[in-house]
Amino acid sequence: MTEKKSLNELQQTVDTYINQYREGYFPPMELLARLTEELGELSREIQHKYGVKKKKDTEVEKEIADELGDFFFVLLCLANVEGIDLQQSLEQVLHKYNTRDKDRWTVKED
Amino acid sequence: MTEKKSLNELQQTVDTYINQYREGYFPPMELLARLTEELGELSREIQHKYGVKKKKDTEVEKEIADELGDFFFVLLCLANVEGIDLQQSLEQVLHKYNTRDKDRWTVKED
Amino acid sequence: MTEKKSLNELQQTVDTYINQYREGYFPPMELLARLTEELGELSREIQHKYGVKKKKDTEVEKEIADELGDFFFVLLCLANVEGIDLQQSLEQVLHKYNTRDKDRWTVKED
Amino acid sequence: MTEKKSLNELQQTVDTYINQYREGYFPPMELLARLTEELGELSREIQHKYGVKKKKDTEVEKEIADELGDFFFVLLCLANVEGIDLQQSLEQVLHKYNTRDKDRWTVKED
Numbered sequence: 001m002t003e004k005k006s007l008n009e010l011q012q013t014v015d016t017y018i019n020q021y022r023e024g025y026f027p028p029m030e031l032l033a034r035l036t037e038e039l040g041e042l043s044r045e046i047q048h049k050y051g052v053k054k055k056k057d058t059e060v061e062k063e064i065a066d067e068l069g070d071f072f073f074v075l076l077c078l079a080n081v082e083g084i085d086l087q088q089s090l091e092q093v094l095h096k097y098n099t100r101d102k103d104r105w106t107v108k109e110d
Numbered sequence: 111m112t113e114k115k116s117l118n119e120l121q122q123t124v125d126t127y128i129n130q131y132r133e134g135y136f137p138p139m140e141l142l143a144r145l146t147e148e149l150g151e152l153s154r155e156i157q158h159k160y161g162v163k164k165k166k167d168t169e170v171e172k173e174i175a176d177e178l179g180d181f182f183f184v185l186l187c188l189a190n191v192e193g194i195d196l197q198q199s200l201e202q203v204l205h206k207y208n209t210r211d212k213d214r215w216t217v218k219e220d
Numbered sequence: 221m222t223e224k225k226s227l228n229e230l231q232q233t234v235d236t237y238i239n240q241y242r243e244g245y246f247p248p249m250e251l252l253a254r255l256t257e258e259l260g261e262l263s264r265e266i267q268h269k270y271g272v273k274k275k276k277d278t279e280v281e282k283e284i285a286d287e288l289g290d291f292f293f294v295l296l297c298l299a300n301v302e303g304i305d306l307q308q309s310l311e312q313v314l315h316k317y318n319t320r321d322k323d324r325w326t327v328k329e330d
Numbered sequence: 331m332t333e334k335k336s337l338n339e340l341q342q343t344v345d346t347y348i349n350q351y352r353e354g355y356f357p358p359m360e361l362l363a364r365l366t367e368e369l370g371e372l373s374r375e376i377q378h379k380y381g382v383k384k385k386k387d388t389e390v391e392k393e394i395a396d397e398l399g400d401f402f403f404v405l406l407c408l409a410n411v412e413g414i415d416l417q418q419s420l421e422q423v424l425h426k427y428n429t430r431d432k433d434r435w436t437v438k439e440d
Contacts, residue, residue, distance in 0.1 A: 004116040005197060017204060021215035023382065029249050030381050032156050033373045036256050039149055040370015043363045046142050051360050052353065064192055069199030072185065075178070076200075082174055087115060089179030090186075094127060105131035133272065139359050140271050143263045146366050150260010153253045161250050162243065224336040225417060237424060241435035252376050259369055266362050284412055289419030292405065295398070296420075302394055307335060309399030310406075314347060325351035 007087045014076040025081045031074060038071040117197045124186040135191045141184060148181040227307045234296040245301045251294060258291040337417045344406040355411045361404060368401040 005013075018025055026034065045064045048055035079086045097104075115123075128135055136144065155173045158165035189196045225233075238245055246254065265284045268275035299306045317324075335343075348355055356364065375394045378385035409416045 002198060002201070004118045006114040007117045007120060008114045010117060010197065010200060013204065017207065020217055022218050023215050026382050027160070028156055029160050029253060030377060032153055032256070033249060033252055033377050033381070035149060035152075036252070036373040037370045037377070039145060040367045040373065042145075043142055043366040043370065046138055047360065047363050047367070050137070050139050051363065052356050061192075065194045065199050066202065068185070068189055068192075068194055068196065069203040072196055072200050073203045075182065075185070079178055082171075082178075084175045084178055086178065086182055087120065088112060089175045090120060090182050091112065092176065093179040093183045094123065097127065105133050107130055108132050136272050139363060140267065142366070143267050143271070143359060143362055146263040146362070147260045147267070150257045150263065153256040153260065157250065157253050157257070161253070162246050222418060222421065224338045226334040227337045227340060228334045230337060230417065230420060233424065237427065240437055242438050243435050247380070248376055249380050252373055255369060255372075259365060262365075263362055266358055270357070270359050281412075285414045285419050286422065288405070288409055288412075288414055288416065289423040292416055292420050293423045295402065295405065299398055302391075302398075304395045304398055306398065306402055307340065308332060309395050310340060310402050311332065312396065313399040313403045314343065317347065325353050327350055328352050 008085065011076055011080055011086060014073065015080050018077065018080070025077055028078065028081055031078045031081065034074045035071070035078065038067065038074055042067040042071055118195065121186055121190055121196060124183065125190050128187065128190070135187055138188065138191055141188045141191065144184045145181070145188065148177065148184055152177040152181055228305065231296055231300055231306060234293065235300050238297065238300070245297055248298065248301060251298045251301065254294045255291070255298065258287065258294055262287040262291055338415065341406055341410055341416060344403065345410050348407065348410070355407055358408065358411060361408045361411065364404045365401070365408065368397065368404055372397040372401055 025031070042064070045060060045067050047053075049060045049064065076086070079089075135141070152174070155170060155177050157163075159170045159174065186196070188194075189199075245251070262284070265280060265287050267273075269280045269284065296306070299309075355361070372394070375390060375397050377383075379390045379394065406416070409419075
């Protein structure tokens with residue numbers, strides 16, 4: 001059973017990992033290029049599971065989880081290098097959806 | 111002061127938000143298309159801050175934080191719809207980096 | 221009626237356009253960031269036409285054509301800055317599909 | 331020496347290639363996912379050539395040309411499936427740049 005960690009703590013774990021190396025963080029434009037690369041790999045797995053030519057092996061679930069992990073790691077690097085608290089950014093998005101965009105979708109009736 | 115939430119709890123907050131609406135989650139292929147759209151918007155802001163033709167306004171920091179929030183929201187939707195525990199995926203990535211890839215970068219000397 | 225131009229001539233037209241300006245081509249990493257941005261805009265229009273929440277206006281056809289144009293322009297910039305003959309690259313792809321991958325799809329019977 | 335072909339003819343070559351198969355074109359949302367995948371592969375090669383951790387082999391030029399070819403092929407598929415004349419879209423972009431955006435960059439002096 002894994003202990004549930006705060007998003008903030010996960011950002012710090014990534015920061016500690018990166019800062020043990022001399023190379024440190026990549027420049028932001030290159031982190032963006034890595035996000036593009038990781039999104040491409042995620043896209044390939046999504047196509048394998050849901051696309052016209054499905055892959056027959058049973059590994060696709062695991063591969064989607066792995067690719068999401070790689071992708072999330074780079075996202076945390078970019079958040080860290082920009083000094084962004086990702087929980088706060090997410091909460092602002094949710095606030096926007098619950099106010100400005102609150103009539104965009106159909107609330108379920110009981 | 112915002113309370114620090116676990117990543118798991120944030121995934122559940124997004125799930126509760128989405129499930130109040132009849133439309134529910136988008137299909138995975140369309141969530142992927144939305145990730146591509148949000149990455150494009152993040153890319154635009156990164157170029158504004160670090161690119162050849164920098165934007166002069168002072169809003170660029172806030173816009174990067176906002177775009178990262180939008181992007182992260184869609185990532186959480188995709189993780190939820192695929193039943194993926196994102197903390198676990200991240201921990202597997204970090205495990206891979208600390209074992210298989212441990213000699214890829216130069217450890218700082220004291 | 222527009223005259224049909226060779227792809228090579230279109231690459232040169234873009235080159236002439238860019239070279240009239242002091243700024244010239246963006247660096248390759250930034251052209252990549254612009255491709256990511258343009259793919260995001262194309263993705264938004266594809267979702268408007270084919271996604272869950274379709275846009276009601278009649279402009280979506282024109283917008284997809286416009287976004288494809290913007291996207292293609294940046295692709296030609298990247299090909300030019302890398303000294304790549306795009307017709308030749310395409311012909312090598314088609315050659316690969318017609319040889320290595322020739323049994324990947326089902327040929328229509330008469 | 332390869333004959334220079336019109337962009338229009340290249341669109342038709344791709345159309346003939348695809349139409350020999352029963353599967354035909356992928357749906358637009360999936361062609362978009364493939365563009366995302368190919369952009370990711372192009373991004374990887376651009377990072378190999380221009381990024382922090384450059385690849386040492388001499389193949390990177392060829393790989394960028396190959397990835398641009400793959401990417402362009404999918405772009406032509408999407409243009410075809412949407413009935414878009416890509417030369418026309420490009421010419422409209424250039425027209426926009428030469429009119430609306432004509433003061434955005436600095437014209438070279440003699």
